[in-house]
Amino acid sequence: GDSVTQMEGPVTLSEEAFLTINCTYTATGYPSLFWYVQYPGEGLQLLLKATKADDKGSNKGFEATYRKETTSFHLEKGSVQVSDSAVYFCALSIDYGGSQGNLIFGKGTKLSVKP
Amino acid sequence: KAGVTQTPRYLIKTRGQQVTLSCSPISGHRSVSWYQQTPGQGLQFLFEYFSETQRNKGNFPGRFSGRQFSNSRSEMNVSTLELGDSALYLCASSPKPRTGSGYTFGSGTRLTVV
Numbered sequence: 001g002d003s004v005t006q007m008e009g010p011v012t013l014s015e016e017a018f019l020t021i022n023c024t025y026t027a028t029g030y031p032s033l034f035w036y037v038q039y040p041g042e043g044l045q046l047l048l049k050a051t052k053a054d055d056k057g058s059n060k061g062f063e064a065t066y067r068k069e070t071t072s073f074h075l076e077k078g079s080v081q082v083s084d085s086a087v088y089f090c091a092l093s094i095d096y097g098g099s100q101g102n103l104i105f106g107k108g109t110k111l112s113v114k115p
Numbered sequence: 116k117a118g119v120t121q122t123p124r125y126l127i128k129t130r131g132q133q134v135t136l137s138c139s140p141i142s143g144h145r146s147v148s149w150y151q152q153t154p155g156q157g158l159q160f161l162f163e164y165f166s167e168t169q170r171n172k173g174n175f176p177g178r179f180s181g182r183q184f185s186n187s188r189s190e191m192n193v194s195t196l197e198l199g200d201s202a203l204y205l206c207a208s209s210p211k212p213r214t215g216s217g218y219t220f221g222s223g224t225r226l227t228v229v
Binding site for chain 2: 013041042043044045046089091096101103104105106107108
């Protein structure tokens, strides 16, 4: 079936460090890929997305490239800030000929950034 | 523009009871989806409603049900609560169903079953 696997945390970094959170997927159809972020006590917010192979999603300094050959969508940021501390979820949804199915999430990676 | 509103924010129930959670979508959004978030299983899709009809359903037992009203507000119900139902229940709304990233999530209802 369809699934998402992301690196387990927690990940602890110092401010201005480089961030990579690995995400790989298995999909039976044509997936769109997403990264969501969850701050403490809040719901999920869409961080970035990519809908086809080789697309790069970017937002707030975060980037991820849809790699079909390696079935991956790794999240990166060149210089993290304390305010980036949150839980990050990789997700996919399958394209059913113009409409997308429900979101399938990875387990989440907790990021803590220390000053 | 008001976001997705979920009530209550916190609930404590006893095993065997039933519970009803409420979700008010963003104005103009007609699709509402529900997800369960637990430390062990992560985020799992429960169901999606559009125009008062269930359009999609996840792999959960029949104890989990939902409905949507004509004003697009949705409720989910869990009957005969089990300890394992303790979770954060998230609601998400979108203008139409099956839009992948076009969902806006609420802050959730945290249910604790004792």
